[in-house]
Amino acid sequence: MDKKKLADILFLLGFFGFLVAALAITVFKPKDTWSYYENRSLAQLQRPTLSSLVDGSYTNSVEPFLQDHAAGRNTLLHVNTLIDLTLLHRPVVNQVIHTKEMLLGFNPYEIPNQTWIEQQADYMASQLAQLRDLVEGYGGHFYYVSVPGQYTYFEQEHPSFLNNRSAYTDIEIPAFISAMQSYGVNLIEMGSYLEQIGNPPELYSTTDYHYQFGGAYLTYETILDTIEQDTGVSLPRLAGDTLSIQELPNPYLGSRARKVFGLGGIEEHLTIGLPTSPIPFTRTDNGMPSPSLVYTLPHSDTEEVAYSLYMGGDMGETVIDTNRDTLPTLLIYGDSFTNPVECLMYYSFDEMRTIDLRHYKDMTLADYIQTYQPDYVVGIRDYEALLSTDFNGRPFEIQY
């Protein structure tokens, strides 16, 4: 056979073989609903209706479905990421900044609007002042805790040409402190505490947005110290002899590491703190009984662990009751920065309630406080969320 004709036939076989094989695998392979590494639901195919066929919404839904379920997708995502990290050395891969020592989040470039930030800080502080009034109205105490996120804690670790949000943070934090002072709301600004001890790198995660156990422990201690200073109440605390700290041998897959499919080459481990003399307690999650645990420990030493190790991850509502009536009750609300703090805080209170308004929709935060009237209410939010009116920043409304 003519060599050129042979080339054409081989090409045709390759061309059609590839397209048909990709189609067949895409159609017949089992369909997942969740992408673990991307931390999102995969697109599902709509059922076609006459109206969706006419208005084009059905046709628009097909391509995202095919993209999410295409043959070899996971492998290709891994390979692409590996090429970007190791061969092309892109500074940012899958929205993650890859440095020698850590994985940081990519922040879009921005021009901070000082007027907006100051107005928003004032608005947030005014909302928190109303919440404070509500708590103090029945004799309780309200504290608000601001914690730096990874981008602030490791500000200097960002390559100089990428945005570490310092321009934004430098306006945001003074404005927020000033607004909270003007409304007289108790603010525990963890950034300043961390700075006082020299921002030890081990307190924050190198592969995740959150603090490590050390950062959470310092937050726990600072909250209890502040309560003691303000009220004179000395609560039992996990410290020194009463606390056993263990670093888990398991590989930790932080959110940044997860985004790069664990290919970032940065090894990190999570730490837990357990009471040397455990106290009995009951736990309910979203009203349902749950095992009396605060850490979701892996089954083996090699299993990957995620931040959901702490408290089992984000929950709408969790109640831990230690049945020690002489101690006060506590409500903690906020985003996932609350989780490792909760793992310690239950030890110091009779009953600890925690709600996360991203998931809890039964009532507003204000109504929840009014219903249960906890002795202490502590809100914990990070710098990125501090001025956000989303979910945990909206105490008087239910946001869906």
Added chain:
Amino acid sequence: MVFSSLIFLLCFLPSLLAIYYIIPAQFRGLRNLILLSFSLFFYYWGAGKLVLLMVLSIFINYVGGLLASQHQSKLLSRLGLWFAAVAGLGLLGWFKYAGFVAEIVNDLGFLVPIPHITLPIGISFFTFQGLSYVIDVYRGDAPVQKNPLYVALYVALFPQLVAGPIVRYTTVMEEISHRHETLEEFVPGACRFCFGLAKKMILANSMGQIADEIFGQTASTLPPSLAWIGALAYTFQIYFDFSAYSDMAIGLGHMFGFRFLENFNYPYVSRSVTEFWRRWHISLSTWFRDYVYIPLGGNRCAGWKRMRNIFVVWFLTGLWHGANWTFILWGMWFFLLLMGEKFVWGKWLSAAPALLQHGYTMLAVVISWVLFRAVDLSHAHSYLGAMLGITSATAQSGQSIYYILQFLPEWILAFVACLPIKQWVQSSLWQNNKTGQLVLYYTSRIAALLLLMLSYSELVTGSFNPFIYFQF
């Protein structure tokens, strides 16, 4: 539907090819019917119920063609031409320009409601294509097509339907009824399609991401370096995006036995703006030349009339691209440059060193793309100001470095792909000897397959995938 989508690549194309080639070649009518049905489905997939507008456009051109062919009655013939022109351009005017005209009327102080109309994709392309058929029939340059399905196939043929090239009826009239699909045509077509797809997925989309992010910022705050990077990225994006589409269209045409004319010929190597327009969107330039410029008198008239003719062509070329003053300004920019080259600095330019010629041309072209990309005149003004250093430059520093480092492989590839290196390698291997030809034969096919797989990977792992020329 777009070519760079999984629905096209995995479902539409294999299904069409399978059904089309199962039917024996002697059933040409059936093959054409299949091609037409798939073409209408292709359009429906992206445009929904607006596919009815496409059918209406086909009807207008079919009836217009029938009437225009009545050469024994000049009145009927003219009626056909005017019917197709008024109805076709009327639809285009309503769907594309009604909102713009209403805004102008409002700006003049006459309050009229501004209609919010969905722009049917590719309307400018299929309107011009249909109109050229009727004009050619009217002029006697092409015979009338009495089979409405064949007129429909000419207007709606999916490879060039939504983003060109604008195919003349005379180019494909024979092929509609008497084409021969062969392996020797099919394989180079499929290879061309793979190269075009990769050009779109790898180069155009990356450059588009940079351009969109920079043009999306407040122009008056951009430091000059960033403004230039944005402008260069868009310069690359528009070329790779549009020429990729043409490559895919031409390739797909070959796969079904059609030979569409080339639409791009390495325009960024041009040494003058005049040359640039001989290499860029060739099917549009020749359309305006043949159906507007020459009928107005072309070069064969007095100096001022010639100038008027060129002005009309460039005003319409600008307007064709979009209902916005920026497009008109873009057209006027090229009018001025072409006038300048024709009457003022053309001789000086042709005597200048090659590097200077290229520099001048690319500068003019980059500026033109800023006008083209800007949201409105004020945005264009601020953006060009930023490029010239008239800016507050308060945007966060470091962005320029980021956009260079993050997309360094794509920048390098883009610079290389703008040059006719592929052509040079191909021709030198071809002229070399039989072994060289064989090497070229095999490597081009292997490269095409690898690029197909790479494009598939990009499609699966990425979601940034808009085509620029759909808006026209």
